[in-house]
Amino acid sequence: MSSRKTSHLYALLVIGMIAISFSAIFVKWSEAPAPVIGMYRLLLTNLVLLPWVWSYRAEWRSIQRRDWLRMTMSGFFLGLHFLLWMESLRHTTVASSTALLTLEPILVMAGSFWLFKQRTTSRAVFGIVISLFGVILIGWGDLKISGQALYGDLLSVLGAIAVVIHMLLGQDLRQRVSSYVYNFTVFLVAGACLAVYNISAGYAMTGYGAKEWVLFSLMAIVPTVLGHMLFNWLLKYMNATSISMGVLGEPVGASILAWILLGEAMTPLQMLACLLLIFGVWVFLVNDRKAPQSVSTTADVGTA
Incomplete structure (x- = not known):
């Protein structure tokens, strides 16, 4: 892959990283139940994508049953x-919640090695260590061993x-399924699952004010289309671990936005930790190896 194309991919990764940083802010601003926010976030995204469904009709028909099952699982x-993380924001701070999400790259790297035999360099692992140390410092003042926060x-x-699990299934599927078909299917399944949960839990599906619908729409456009959808597209060209490392930037963006927009405290130590985290992500991305375009172990993914 040319250095110019690689730079473009990393630029898109940064855009996605900034976009998902707004997610926690929109959730905090909303007064709707977390599962309702997640449902409308996904279903409104599908509404945006709906006009292009017909043009992909040939691909829809060609998808194998195995891949339908895996896309359903991914969704x-x-x-x-979304259900678990958005609900966590009702009980703990933005910094603490997003910092804990950074377990993702370690788990993705372990899963990629187990399922796809993907390896990375020792320098890239060092970048992960630096980033996680920064994440620990960001959330240090917010992690409380007490009821609600815990x-x-x-x-x-x-x-x-x-x-x-969603990312690992996506890395396999995106070798055979287009970004549009994968995103539309996964978002629709995820939204439908949340709708079933909302109905069973007795949450109101309607009756929300204009402010809530604006926030639902912003959640669909900013962190979903410009964030998760972009990450899913990048799975074709970058491995899941690299994309997950990019997600490590979310605590930085979310903590800064929470400080500016929500008035949540951000100490000098956390500011220093943000710089440390960004440096660690940069070290990882510079030294990580590109995932292979073909995955030889796809038959083993999602069949357990």
């Missing part, structure tokens, strides 16, 4: 991720595990 775990922290960890 389920994405919906579960519950929120646990939800964030479980949300990280769910999104790792």
